[in-house]
Amino acid sequence: MTKMRAVRCFGFGGQHRLVRDQPVPDPGPGEVLVRVDLSGICAADRAMYDGSGPWTLPFPFTPGHEFTGTVVAMGDGAAERHGLAIGDRAVAELNIAYGNDFYRQRGLYHLTDSMDVLGATKDGGWAEYMIYPADALIHKVPEGLSDRAACYTEPLANAIHGVQRANIQFDDVVIVSGAGPIGMGMLQAARLKTPRKLILVNPGAAKRALGLQLGADMAFAPDDPKLDQAVADLTGGRGADVYLEASGQTAAFTRGLELLRKRGTLLVFGVYKQPVAVDLNIFGEFKELNILGGHLAPFTYGTALDLMARGLIDGDACVTHVMPLDAFEEGLTRKPDAGEVQIKVALDPRL
Template sequence: MKAVRCHGFGHRHRLETGIAVPKPKPGEVLVRVDASGICAADRAMWDGTGPWSLPFPFTPGHEFTGTVVELGEGAGERHDLSVGDRAVAELNITYGNDFFRQRGLYHLADRMDVIGATLDGGWAEYMIYPADAVIHKVPENLSNAAACFTEPLANAIHGVERADIGFEDVVVVSGAGPIGMGMLQAARLKTPRKLILVNPGAAKRRLAERLGADMAFHPDDPELKTALADLTDGRGADVFLEASGQTQAFTLGLELLRKAGRLVVFGVYKKPVAVDLNIFGEFKELDIRGGHLAPFTYRTALDLMSRGLVDGDACVTHRYPLDRFEEALERRPEPDEVQIKIILDPQM
């Protein structure tokens, strides 16, 4: 089979052929990969800016969907799967009596494998879902592209849940990448009083309004602050969801939030930020909440897309075959072009 193998960070990925199709062990599931996404973390591995220490080589790809082609001993009963089912697996595999795992925080476990990092991922024609993976069937009415969007959407839903959005809240979503667009659609389902998207790209702002934003602004547009002041009698936003990974967006959130507002940080940042700490306590008593991965939200993501409440297909904008993975990793949008999620299709 073909697979993209990462031999180190910084343009050390290689397309390799003639790799043996893996054989599933007891409890494991072999799938034919139908689609696998490219994430900001994958690009950080490619350009050498990632903060992680990983064993090499491995096959990247932690956003994926596949069709079951073989079940290891006991896997069908363990995961309620049959050959021919489409399924996604959660990327983090946890083990044993981990402190966080015992408390329902399995996404924060100290002992963890990650598909697409410490275990081979979806940038291949075939892959193994481990015996200890949490696996979910893909609803029949979902496209492979939408199914591949499950992982980023599940992350987005976790971030929205962390925000505790109420009916009267004015909510700002910063960033219109996969997580931001997922947050926007999930936050819309919480029915806040107003939902505002902040992003530099005009085309993405227009798409955001189609997907549920009441308003959309460039971060430097003075009308953003005017609109918030009008909506809140000058107090500021109740909730700010930061999904852009830009440090200036974080500081913008601190400025736009009202006193006792809630800021959820879900981006991956490449540089530190200097902040006057007085804004957290002395000036605003802000509630800052981190967000990481997608505990208990994959099933929700699949259900919301299946019911037509979240448009996963609208967020998958480009598709490439495996042998053009470098082009896909390097792709940047043209002016006024919508680029959200790029996927690799090993069947192309």
């Protein structure tokens, strides 16, 4: 087979097309060719599709940065370089760092100034086959882990990075804002830190119900006055210790400022389409808050795979819909029905 189907992005704002005669790439030295088994649709992919994202990228490219694949061919030296064999299932980290700049010298490879991104500057997983580059960090999928869970590795790894940044303590009251793929990952990862109470905040009741199954002690809508009362009761009126913001909604950020105690920690992982207007005195004069950002997933892909393989995090519950590659536009624009849980939509090129 020398040709394959692939979704190609020719520009932002609805310029995605399904190409049926895209050449199957040949792996060069150190490279790995995989058959894509499943590839997720991210909020960033939707922002590319509707033209609302903040990025500048080269066109055309194949989107899809959440993927799992089966090794079908390798270039010279790839097997030894990556510890892989034909038939292995594997995921690659989306960011590929180069050089030896300030950030890589300090172990912050996800922040390097010299980087490629699979599904953006290099072709990603919305295709029947894709290349894992020679410089990619590749992780074998543990035996017994489903394709759905393996496909969830990238958002879960992001979530774990955010939870690690927040430095949750045993006696903390922790709030997770947003029940999308990263929010649900944060909820499950934060539960493993054994905080005193774990609260999910999300508008949709169906997702709140699932959040309770996945480890939340309580779940509320953002505007529910019972949320404020519960936090006050748990903390003697002080406010929550940690607020993990994964929704990307500006109102959710400001809600966190209200709910946190003095010297509380607000971890921001959402991607925002609008600026947030806040009184900066809340950060310093009134609460002396710790405001932290979270970005990508350094050193956490392996952790994500391990936690799912051990049954400590349920990745299958977070990939709620699987569609054929040809239905990518439906996947990008799909809205859940009333009462339906939609967390992660994934594309299966084998269908």
